[in-house]
Amino acid sequence: MAKKNRRKRKQRRIVIALIVFATLELLQPTGVYSGSYGLWIEFAAFLVPYLLAGYDVLAKAWHGIIHRQPFDENLLMSIATIGAFALVFFPESEPHMAEGAAVMLFYQVGTLFEDYAVGRTRRSISAMMDIAPDHANLLRDGELAVVDPSEVKQGERIVVKPGERIPLDALVVEGESQVDTAALTGESVPRAVEPGVEVVSGCINLTGAITAEVIKPYGESTVQRILELVENASEKKARTEAFITRFARYYTPIVVLSALAIALVPPLAGAASWSGCVMSALIFLVVSCPCALVISVPLSFFGGIGAASRAGILVKGSSYLENLSHVETVVFDKTGTLTDGTFRVVAVHAEEAYDPDLLLSYAAHAEAFSNHPIALSVKESYSGVIDQEQIDHVEERGGKGVSAHVRSHTVLVGNDRLMNDAGIIYRTCEVVGTILHVAVDGEYCGHIVIADVLKKDAKQAIDDLHAAGIRRTVMLTGDHERVAAAVARELGIDEYHAQLLPQDKVSYVEDLISAASGKDKLAFVGDGINDAPVLMRADVGIAMGALGSDAAIEAADVVLMDDKPSNIAQAMRISRKTMGIVWQNIVFALTVKIVIMILALPFIGIATMWLAVFGDVGVSVIAILNAMRCLALAKR
């Protein structure tokens, strides 16, 4: 609060100073400054708006000098403006009092605007991150009590009404609803929840009231982790950012010394007039302030990280955002990253005399009592009802399949070996996946193909990356060669390595990194559960589907909140645009400043103090406005 009042007071002070200044300027034609004491009247008059607007700057500059921290912008502004006023003591020069006062005024207007712009960016990022719940409806002894989310313990039950934010990570025990996860994932389609489904804190409950059992205390909840992550993100500085800070440290003293040299050397050598050289030096000082760079670079990163988090992409630091823009190789894990990680029936090939539905019905009945992932996928794809009355004599044949009596027929469901054992002739299949043959009463009736299905946007993700100029996409998987080849072909992945153990993945990634040249970076995309070592080793570790997985958030540098691999290209787009804006600002600010400095040199001398003020605050404001564009990058 104190901050706001201070800013308001300063604003009022500057406005009054501006009015006084304008009035004094308007008095110019009346001739009050032209009499024999006119110059001194003018001097005294313009001191009023100058001191009114700039006393805090002067005070800070003085504070800096006594605490031996002199080289800051306050000092630069003070020297320059005091210098402009002091020119009155050089009788042969033009008076510059009005300019001195104006420089201070516009400098202050500029800083006010900077504060405003930075404040706005900060607020819009915190608004984006407004996912923290403010209360929880705790169910205690059959009654509802409104409490702070941090008071709810693990295992207690909460009720979330429609329209409320889900306060804690919880398991739904009662009620059905739709949940809006947009604040966390950027995904606008609501997710359906029912008893047995986990809901994540920070999402909004849309349609129905649900009762849920809390599975994590507030401090460990998803929402808390995300907030912490985003708030700390700007602490991991990007190289560009560190470079600018270091640059500023040497730059200011160098400029001050050059200004001193310009003011002293030519006049002492008798080559130019004192007043002209002093003026040049002052312009040099005003224009030199590195603030445009020092503020706009971190602001751009801050905005870029904010924009990414709005799209459901959490970047854990500016340095990773920077690395992401240099990525030339993207390495993928297969299962859970490019594929769903769940088995599904992808084809039912029945012999001619058979109905595919009947085939599936036999298989589903024979597998009725099995919980094997393959059996589950068969049962899931069978649309009819499994009548347990019709099943008899179920016998598991370990590693081969199952035999059972279904509707008084002997049914065999299993792999090639099961068929060989029974002496049944079967067909092989072109489709890649696990083949489940079905034979009824010793007669072959066809097979079912089961495979891990590709994510809907997996192809899109690879295409987008190639379109974005990624040189090499690589897939590493523990799966069989044949499956890997088929997936790589279908998605258009450049190369793949199959049947790898986790440690093999690390060494492959290491080889790829050492093979890469110079600035090129490598990103690894994994599901974050069993890929932690590879995520850590890669230049940029990207974890997928972080909702509910703490391991992913820990190990990765970039976390995709939903399961969509297509967000990788989006993340790279944001990082490149952000870096583009950062460099635009660096080049723009330095160019303008250097040009003005050259124009101000004693033997050129065409730069005015006004131009210098533009070179300082004007450039800062433009750079800040440019940096604010980073915030808007979330929109496609």
Place this chain on the structure above:
Amino acid sequence: MRKVIKLDGDICANCAAKIEDKIGKLDGVNSVSVNALTYKFTLDASDDKFEDALKRSIKIFDDIEPDCEVLA
């Protein structure tokens, strides 16, 4: 020991960098970050020297940016 401390009052990014640099050179400080955008000052120092480092840090803040108060 690591502590995140809020800041009240504006601080220019340039000053934040200078403050960071100075505090980083204090005895016992492992890492430090002064964030001019989130108004947060993060100090990580060895346990026995933490209080001392914090006191000196506040002094550094006062010297370089008197408008900015450390809400320790």
